Amino acid sequence: MEEQIRKLLSGVVHPETGADIVAGGIVERIAASEAAITVTLRFPKGRDPFAVKIKNTVERLLADHFPAAKTLVVVREGGTAPRPDLKEQTTTGDITRIIAVASGKGGVGKSTVAANLAVALRDLGFRVGLLDADIYGPSQPKMFGVEGYVPDAVEVDGTDRIVPAVAQEIRLMSIGFFIRPTDALLWRGAMATNALKQMIHQTQWGALDFLVCDLPPGTGDIHLSIIGELKIDAAVIVSTPQQMAVADVVRGIEMFRNEQVKIPLAGVIENMAWFTPEELPDNRYYLFGRGGARRVAEEYGVEFLGEIPIIRSIMEGGDEGHPAAAIDPRVGERYRAIADRIVGKVMKNG
Numbered sequence: 194m195e196e197q198i199r200k201l202l203s204g205v206v207h208p209e210t211g212a213d214i215v216a217g218g219i220v221e222r223i224a225a226s227e228a229a230i231t232v233t234l235r236f237p238k239g240r241d242p243f244a245v246k247i248k249n250t251v252e253r254l255l256a257d258h259f260p261a262a263k264t265l266v267v268v269r270e271g272g273t274a275p276r277p278d279l280k281e282q283t284t285t286g287d288i289t290r291i292i293a294v295a296s297g298k299g300g301v302g303k304s305t306v307a308a309n310l311a312v313a314l315r316d317l318g319f320r321v322g323l324l325d326a327d328i329y330g331p332s333q334p335k336m337f338g339v340e341g342y343v344p345d346a347v348e349v350d351g352t353d354r355i356v357p358a359v360a361q362e363i364r365l366m367s368i369g370f371f372i373r374p375t376d377a378l379l380w381r382g383a384m385a386t387n388a389l390k391q392m393i394h395q396t397q398w399g400a401l402d403f404l405v406c407d408l409p410p411g412t413g414d415i416h417l418s419i420i421g422e423l424k425i426d427a428a429v430i431v432s433t434p435q436q437m438a439v440a441d442v443v444r445g446i447e448m449f450r451n452e453q454v455k456i457p458l459a460g461v462i463e464n465m466a467w468f469t470p471e472e473l474p475d476n477r478y479y480l481f482g483r484g485g486a487r488r489v490a491e492e493y494g495v496e497f498l499g500e501i502p503i504i505r506s507i508m509e510g511g512d513e514g515h516p517a518a519a520i521d522p523r524v525g526e527r528y529r530a531i532a533d534r535i536v537g538k539v540m541k542n543g
């Protein structure tokens with residue numbers, strides 16, 4: 194879509210220079226989704242007499258060709274803005290603690306745990322943000338019922354900020370706001386890394402006690418680049434009982450312990466530990482075996498943070514935009530105990 198817009202705009206010519214605005218470098222930035230298009234035009238000369246005319250032309254073209262999208266054309270003047278050094282200029286400065294939620298593989302409930310953990314931390318009275326960095330299957334927008342959210346960009350002190358969604362008092366930024374589900378697999382490598390960097394450093398997080406970061410499943414380059422951008426205080430690994438002892442989980446543990454990474458492991462959470470039918474709330478069926486998480490935790494010297502059973506409200510809550518910890522006391526209690534343990538750990542570390 195951005196290419197399409199670029200092509201469209203290359204039909205607009207600056208009357209004075211005779212060059213089209215794309216080739217002439219006036220189109221500084223295009224950001225587009227089906228719902229919103231932002232184009233930044235930069236005129237090297239201050240008070241360029243053609244700036245307004247060109248802006249109007251661009252607005253009209255975008256409105257004609259993309260009638261369904263909200264469009265914003267920003268005009269800037271003067272030489273190219275120096276690219277902000279992301280390491281220095283970051284909106285993460287007022288975040289006290291960052292907790293990463295990881296898993297050896299997909300489908301074990303990592304995102305569900307991240308969402309419920311965020312809610313539990315909120316319930317403990319903390320200001321909480323949630324960064325959904327799972328490029329393979331961003332599910333936080335759905336889990337918090339903000340799927341259609343299109344982040345606005347605002348300019349603060351000369352830098353662009355992205356406005357997070359706020360759901361259940363949690364500030365949420367998700368890679369899912371920027372891609373369509375069918376795009377996910379194409380978004381590997383450099384493109385995803387750059388988008389994540391921007392999300393991390395330009396989101397208007399404000400002051401937060403905790404930022405929960407929902408990492409992509411597995412271990413790989415993308416993890417290393419996220420880890421490199423954030424000062425993660427603690428990592429949590431989520432697994433199901435039958436995955437617990439498997440190499441994936443061990444690789445996860447090793448990734449955080451790697452010399453170059455060295456992120457403290459808060460511990461492991463066993464998800465889908467047993468099944469309790471609604472009508473027999475006291476019965477526990479250990480469908481996938483029992484005790485695996487404790488064994489792995491012991492073997493690798495990481496804490497066992499707690500177990501979450503398979504409960505229908507957890508699945509339904511995730512589908513309906515209300516993490517179960519917020520509505521089902523049985524779930525809320527378990528998550529609060531886990532959150533308490535994590536808080537105890539990260540507050541101790543300085």
Ligand code: ADP
Pocket residue numbers: 296298299300301302303304305306330332410464465501502503504505507508509511512
């Ligand atoms: P991941 O992030 O590891 O890929 P998800 O969090 O998306 O996994 O969970 C996968 C599916 O399992 C979702 O449909 C979710 O609602 C469901 N689920 C996760 N944990 C539980 C649980 N404890 N009880 C019932 N359903 C769960």
